[in-house]
Amino acid sequence: MKEPVRIIGSYLSPYVRKVLVFLELKGIAYEIDPIVPFFGDDRFSALSPIRRIPVLIDDRVTLADSSVICQYLEERYPQPHLYPADIAERARARWLEEFADTRMGEVFIWRLFNQLAIAPAVWGEKTDASVVEKTQSEEIPQVLDYLESQAPAHGFLFGALSIADIAVASLMRNAALARFRIDAARWPKVASLVDLTLGLDAFAKLAVFEKRLMRTPPAEHRAVLAEMGAPLSADTFATRTPRRGMMKI
Numbered sequence: 001m002k003e004p005v006r007i008i009g010s011y012l013s014p015y016v017r018k019v020l021v022f023l024e025l026k027g028i029a030y031e032i033d034p035i036v037p038f039f040g041d042d043r044f045s046a047l048s049p050i051r052r053i054p055v056l057i058d059d060r061v062t063l064a065d066s067s068v069i070c071q072y073l074e075e076r077y078p079q080p081h082l083y084p085a086d087i088a089e090r091a092r093a094r095w096l097e098e099f100a101d102t103r104m105g106e107v108f109i110w111r112l113f114n115q116l117a118i119a120p121a122v123w124g125e126k127t128d129a130s131v132v133e134k135t136q137s138e139e140i141p142q143v144l145d146y147l148e149s150q151a152p153a154h155g156f157l158f159g160a161l162s163i164a165d166i167a168v169a170s171l172m173r174n175a176a177l178a179r180f181r182i183d184a185a186r187w188p189k190v191a192s193l194v195d196l197t198l199g200l201d202a203f204a205k206l207a208v209f210e211k212r213l214m215r216t217p218p219a220e221h222r223a224v225l226a227e228m229g230a231p232l233s234a235d236t237f238a239t240r241t242p243r244r245g246m247m248k249i
C-alpha cells in the first residue's frame with residue numbers, strides 16, 4: 001500500500017489549510033507534522049530552503065510552496081477538478097490565488113494575525129495597536145473592495161468550486177481567527193462567497209483543530225492534536241526554540 005502523503009505545517013497557516021482542503025476534497029490519505037512556523041529544525045531547512053510551511057513529501061517529490069503543491073495534486077489526482085477547465089478562467093483563478101497568497105497574506109497574516117496571535121504566542125511580544133488599526137481602516141477595505149469587484153452575486157467564483165475560492169477562504173479563515181468579521185452590508189458578495197466556502201465539510205473538519213490550537217501554546221500543539229485524533233506523523237521536524245524567518249515582505 002502507498003504511504004500517506006506527508007504534510008509539514010500548522011493547521012493555523014492559511015497556506016497549509018489550502019493544501020489540506022485539496023487533500024480532503026480529493027480523498028487523498030495524508031499525515032501531518034503540525035509544526036508552527038519558525039520552529040523547524042535543521043532538517044526542515046534542508047526540505048524548505050526558505051523555512052516556510054507547508055512542505056509536501058510523497059513517494060515522488062518534496063515540495064515547499066502551497067501553489068506548487070496544489071497544482072501537483074491536481075495533475076496527479078485530477079478528480080474532482082479544482083481548477084476551471086477554460087484556459088482564461090483557469091488563469092484568472094490562479095491570479096486570484098496569487099492575490100490571496102501575496103496581498104491578503106501581507107494584510108491578514110503578516111499584519112493582523114501576526115500582531116494578534118503570532119507575536120504574543122511565538123515571540124512573547126505585545127500587539128502593536130497602531131499596525132492593527134491601519135490594517136483595519138486602510139488595507140483590509142482595499143483588499144475587500146477588489147474581491148467584491150471579482151465575486152459573483154451567488155455561488156463560487158468560477159461556477160464550480162476552485163483553487164480561487166479555496167485560497168481566498170483559507171486566508172479569510174485566519175482573519176476570522178483574529179476576530180475579523182466581513183461587513184456583509186459593505187461587501188455582500190465577498191461575505192457570501194467566504195461563508196459558502198468555509199461552510200464546506202473540508203474546511204469545517206479542519207476548523208475544529210484550528211479553534212483548539214488558537215488556545216494552545218505552540219509547544220503543546222502536537223500533544224493536543226494527538227488527543228483530538230488528528231492524523232499525525234510519527235516523527236517531527238520541530239525543535240523547541242523558534243528562529244526568526246529569513247524572508248521579509
Ligand SMILES: N[C@@H](CCC(=O)N[C@@H](CS)C(=O)NCC(=O)O)C(=O)O
Pocket residue numbers: 013014015037038050051052053054064065066067101109244245246247
Ligand atoms: N508562498 C508560500 C508562503 C508560505 C508562508 O508564508 N508560510 C508562512 C506560514 S503562514 C511561514 O512559513 N512563515 C515562516 C517564515 O516566513 O519564516 C506558500 O504558498 O506556501
